[in-house]
Amino acid sequence: MNDVSREKRWQDHFPRLFPRYALLACLALVVVSLGVVLTPARPPEPAEPSFSEQARAAALTETLRLKAAGSRLVTAVQDGSKPPPASLDGGSEPAGNPAVERTVTLLTTQAQALRMPGETDSEAAGASATASDASPPAKTAATATASPSPAGTPVAQAPATAAALVAALADSGRQRLADAAVADGGMARLLAAVGTAQLLRASALAAETGTTAPPSADVAFPKLSGTCASEPAQAGSSRATGSAESAAGDATAASPAVPDAAVPDAIHSAGTQSGPETTPAGASEAAALAAVVQTEAEAVYSYQVALPRVRGAAAASAAEALARHDELLRGAESLSRRLCLAVPPREAGYALGKSFLASPAAGLGKLEAAALPVYGDLVALSEGETRQWAIAALYSSGKRSVHWGADPGALPGLDSASLPSPAPLPSG
Known part of the structure; x- marks a missing residue:
C-alpha cells in the first residue's frame, strides 16, 4: 500500500518538476558548449620542409659562415693583427693578397642567389634551423645517398686561416653537388652552380695563397647503365x-x-x-x-x-x-x-x-x-x-x-x- 502511494506521489510531482529538470539540462548543455568554444584549437603541425628547401637552407647557412670567416681574415690583415688560431691542423696565416677578398665576393654573390626573396640573414638562420630539425625525406638508392648537411648547427670554429678556408670551401662544394643530385630541377641547378664554383674557388685560393690544395677535388662521372626500353x-x-x-x-x-x-x-x-x-x-x-x-x-x-x-x-x-x-x-x-x-x-x-x-x-x-x-x-x-x-x-x-x-x-x-x-x- 505504501509503495503504491509513493509511486502515486511521484507521478503527481513529476509534471511540476519537469520544467526544472529541462532548465538544468539546458544549462549543462550551454556550459559544455561554451567550454568547447573557448578551448583553443590545437594549431596544425608545420609542414616538413622538402629536401630542396633543406638543401637550400643548408647551403645558405654554410655560405654565410664561410663568407664571415673570409671577411674576418680580410679584416685581420687590414688591421695588421693576427687571426685566431687555425681551426684545422696545418696551414698558414692569410697572405693579405686579393685572393681572400675575391673569395668573399664570390660567397656574397652566392648567398644573394640562395636567399629567398625578402629573406634576411636572421630569417635565413631560422629557416636553416627548422630545416636541420626536420628529418630528410626518404630517398631511393637509385636517386642518391645525399642528405643536406646540418644547416642549423655550425661547425664549432670557423676557418681561421687560408688553408682552413680552402678545406671548408671544398667540403661545402662537395656537399652542394651531392644535394644537387637529389633536389628539384631549378634548385638542383642552383646547388650545382654553387658547388662547382666553391670547388673551383678552393683550388684557386690554395694556389694563390700557397696553401695545400684540397684533396680529391675532381667530381667523378657515374658509370652509365641500362638500355632503351623494348x-x-x-x-x-x-x-x-x-x-x-x-x-x-x-x-x-x-x-x-x-x-x-x-x-x-x-x-x-x-x-x-x-x-x-x-x-x-x-x-x-x-x-x-x-x-x-x-x-x-x-x-x-x-x-x-x-x-x-x-x-x-x-x-x-x-x-x-x-x-x-x-x-x-x-x-x-x-x-x-x-x-x-x-x-x-x-x-x-x-x-x-x-x-x-x-x-x-x-x-x-x-x-x-x-x-x-x-x-x-x-x-x-x-x-x-x-x-x-x-x-x-x-x-x-x-x-x-x-x-x-x-x-x-x-x-x-x-x-x-x-x-x-x-x-x-x-x-x-
Whole structure:
C-alpha cells in the first residue's frame, strides 16, 4: 500500500518538476558548449620542409659562415693583427693578397642567389634551423645517398686561416653537388652552380695563397647503365624522339655563335624557389641532351682546329681536353640512346671566327665557358644518372674554362641574365 502511494506521489510531482529538470539540462548543455568554444584549437603541425628547401637552407647557412670567416681574415690583415688560431691542423696565416677578398665576393654573390626573396640573414638562420630539425625525406638508392648537411648547427670554429678556408670551401662544394643530385630541377641547378664554383674557388685560393690544395677535388662521372626500353615502348616514344630532333634543329638555327647550339635557359630565376619552375616552351630533357651532343661535337672540332696552333704545355692540355670532349660526346650520345631519343647527327665542321684562329687558347676558354649553361639546363631538366653525369660534366667544363683563362663566375651553369648583381666586398 505504501509503495503504491509513493509511486502515486511521484507521478503527481513529476509534471511540476519537469520544467526544472529541462532548465538544468539546458544549462549543462550551454556550459559544455561554451567550454568547447573557448578551448583553443590545437594549431596544425608545420609542414616538413622538402629536401630542396633543406638543401637550400643548408647551403645558405654554410655560405654565410664561410663568407664571415673570409671577411674576418680580410679584416685581420687590414688591421695588421693576427687571426685566431687555425681551426684545422696545418696551414698558414692569410697572405693579405686579393685572393681572400675575391673569395668573399664570390660567397656574397652566392648567398644573394640562395636567399629567398625578402629573406634576411636572421630569417635565413631560422629557416636553416627548422630545416636541420626536420628529418630528410626518404630517398631511393637509385636517386642518391645525399642528405643536406646540418644547416642549423655550425661547425664549432670557423676557418681561421687560408688553408682552413680552402678545406671548408671544398667540403661545402662537395656537399652542394651531392644535394644537387637529389633536389628539384631549378634548385638542383642552383646547388650545382654553387658547388662547382666553391670547388673551383678552393683550388684557386690554395694556389694563390700557397696553401695545400684540397684533396680529391675532381667530381667523378657515374658509370652509365641500362638500355632503351623494348620495341613497343620505343614506338610509343616516337613523339618524344621527334621533339628531340625538332629541338635540336631549332637550337642550331637560333645560335650561330660558339657553341653552335644552345637550349634556351630553362630556369630564368636564380633557382631560389624550390617549387615548380617556369620553363619556356620546348624545354625538356630531350632538348637539353640534344644541345649537349651538339655542343660537345663542336668542342671536339674546335680542339682539333686549335691543337696544331698551340705549343708546349698548351698543346698537351689541348690534347688531353680533346680526349675528354670525345668521351663527353660519346657519353651524351649514349645517354640519348638509353632514353630512346634520336641522336643529332654530327656535322662535318663548324664556323670558327678569326679571333679563335688568331688566339686559340682564349677561344677555347670562351668555348668551355659557353658550355656551362648548356650543362646547367641538363642538370635542371634531368634526374638520376643523367643528372649526375651532367653535374660532373658541368664541373669538368668549369675547370677547363679556368685553365684557359676564362672566368666561370660565381654561379657557373646559370644564365648571366638570371644572376644577382656583382656583390661588393663587405666592409669589416
